[in-house]
Amino acid sequence: LLVGGLQVFLTRSKWGKAMRAMSDNPNLALLSGIDNKKVVMLTWVIAGGLCAASGFFLGFNTELKSMMGWHMLLPMFAAAILGGVGRVEGAVLGGLIVGIAEELSVLVIPSEYKAAMAFAILLFMLLVRPTGLLKGKVL
Known part of the structure; x- marks a missing residue:
């Protein structure tokens, strides 16, 4: 909503x-x-x-902690880059892809390293298509 x-x-x-x-x-x-x-x-x-x-x-x-958003920073940044910077619908699409990829990655790698999947997606997207899936702005 x-x-x-x-x-x-x-x-x-x-x-x-x-x-x-x-x-x-x-x-x-x-x-x-x-x-x-x-x-x-x-x-x-x-x-x-x-x-x-x-x-x-x-x-x-x-649980509520003072630094609880710190662990979400990399996946959110990766989702914004993946979807296209400046595009609301791109952020939603990128967030879904990064979230599903992180959760499915625990089948292959230990769960402590699932944040590495967001980093890998971020690097891959910046190399292949820097504007994102929905062609946002290039920073």
């Missing part, structure tokens, strides 16, 4: 279109009359809310 709501917001609302315009070409967006400060503030509010929601949902699945 959160990802679907974010996608609808970014594609259909005035502020979502302003965010995408600032992401594509900040100078042209400023010349078009988009308020830079409001867009940046709204972007940080949405990002903070999504991070809080992800921490909340991760807390349901594991």
